[in-house]
Amino acid sequence: MNNNSNHSSFEAEDQVTDFGFRKVDQKEKPSMVKAVFDSVAPKYDIMNDLMSLGIHRVWKQIFIQELAPRPNLTLLDLAGGTGDISFGWLKRGGGTAYLTDINYSMLSVGQGRALNRGYVDNIRLFCVDGENICLPDRSVDRVTISFGLRNCTHKENVLAEARRVLKPGGRFLCLEFSKLIIPMLRPLYDAWSFQALPRIGQIIAKDSESYQYLAESIRTFPDQETLKSMMENAGLERVTYQNLSGGIAAIHSGWRI
Template sequence: MNDQESTTHFGFSQIPRSEKVRRVGQVFSSVAQRYDVMNDLMSFGLHRLWKRFAVELAHIRPGQSVLDLAGGTGDLTRLITPLIGEKGRVVLGDINGAMLEVGRERLLNEGIVVDVIQLNAENLPFANNSFDLITIAFGLRNVTDKEAALASMYRVLKPGGRLIILEFSQVYLPPLKPIYDLYSFRILPLMGKLVAKDEDSYRYLAESIRMHPDQETLKNMLIDVGFERCDYHNVDGGIVAVHRGFKL
């Protein structure tokens, strides 16, 4: 195994591949209790609109089965549940137990009962052709082996099923880029320090966005593992993008 194969990025740092799950786990365990507050603050509430847009693009129908990957505190699950109705099923999955506990408690407090499973997206513990829809919001960039995760998602989707990826992406408006960089690397870590008491985790989050594949690269990754009719929709100048792929 060469150096490129044995290491991966953790933000802007290179670390052993075997260390990434643990390091990312530490980040999200640290911020779990303040995660939702920080999402509202650092996106000025826009993350709620981004998530609604992603769910709209999924064209969910009553009775469908949905896997909400990297679902964390349950924002997408909360939006999806009323759309599938009583005969549908939502599974909330995340690799991080602390995030899942926050999500489970929030959902139960709102009267929403779903299956909650701690899992690794690279090796999903479900049979082939299990779900009509898989969503993953702001989680793919934290996965060590993205190709393996996408292939695993493809495997467990039913024929005719679709994948929706909502993720921070590459800003394509030149005037916006310096402002976004200033915000990401100066203001965001400061907010993390003051609100979540964790400057380093939010510095990592800013760096991880820059290391994530750009829109076209991610689209081609979907195609490479078998997805068809792949497209993406840029939102707010490419700060985020919603990718779709279909298993036909």
């Protein structure tokens, strides 16, 4: 009787995942995340500026520079949303960019921005689940995910899929919020995350709960070393990371050799 009870307990734990600080059924999380981004999509870019005090633009420029765009290289931009990474790739001379997102609302904003910028020929937009990428093995040169991995239910599946679609010699890069490594700044950072951001979200986007979730999702995301190990377990090699702004964000890089 006890063995059966323990087995049931383990199964229940396996079916649970984080949604911010809450634990929810794994099957429920995708629709809950979708609701968040349906809500925030129209104000996503202005809220990014407010949330990061504009610093996210600097982080993304560093990230795009790391990609080393060239005309003969193709980019798969996962959770690309409103298109910042894809547009930066193209602006710096990269080849075809596949701008993808699982959320139609976010992708719609990205499509509008692409048209406004005149990006038509070298960009393709698709609704794609990063856990099940609809591309052949060894088909792209770069795979990126920027501020999207923490919203995925099975992060290890995303990393494995990224490696699968990379050509040998291809590179995966992830830009994500990470663990602050300057202890004296943590009280200020916590106050900004959990008090200021939901209030700003309520004022600008008329939605405090989504921004409460986004703040919580940052804290539950794996730290720098843990994500590095996850990437290595997915088969990526020469995995490194660099901290940005004292670890508020980090860029992780891995190669398919």
